[in-house]
Amino acid sequence: NAGVTQTPKFQVLKTGQSMTLQCAQDMNHEYMSWYRQDPGMGLRLIHYSVGAGITDQGEVPNGYNVSRSTTEDFPLRLLSAAPSQTSVYFCASTGEREFYSNQPQHFGDGTRLSIL
């Protein structure tokens, strides 16, 4: 059981390049979300999805697009990378049956992204 898998683990981009950060979960979770983590800022919600075909904005959505064509995958797209998007990105998933389990939220290991 792989849990939440994020790829790549590290990436360096030039300003203006586009990129997709991948997130996949194999637990049939309905709910998935993307966060960015910056020094001294904690984790901030970018976008989330409550099911296939349904996405919504979080606290810091500007500069990012998402889609949820399948239950398993929730990619995050940077259409034109900017240095301000240098950050560590975390994907998370959860489901109704997880709410009373000992692991209510499952996080990936993160993608470290640098924009030059």
Add this chain to the structure above:
Amino acid sequence: GEDVEQSLFLSVREGDSSVINCTYTDSSSTYLYWYKQEPGAGLQLLTYIFSNMDMKQDQRLTVLLNKKDKHLSLRIADTQTGDSAIYFCAESGSGGGADGLTFGKGTHLIIQP
């Protein structure tokens, strides 16, 4: 929007108890979490508490929840050097976390020998 506040730093002596505090604004939050992050690593769930509980104990960890004051604390007994990390408080909102969590900025726990 909803907010979660934590002190940025806490310094304790090895062997003492550490108490990390957190306040939140969303009174409808279903779950409140404590996560640990070591340098360069991801997030590790330490413990969480349902909003209808006021205390939860798990080995060296004790979570206290004062729902009236919207105050959450994490006590680590017999603090060890391996406890040195950033500790994040997070709340789920009324949706239980289906629409994401709101995190505090994290408390850096520094262990003095």
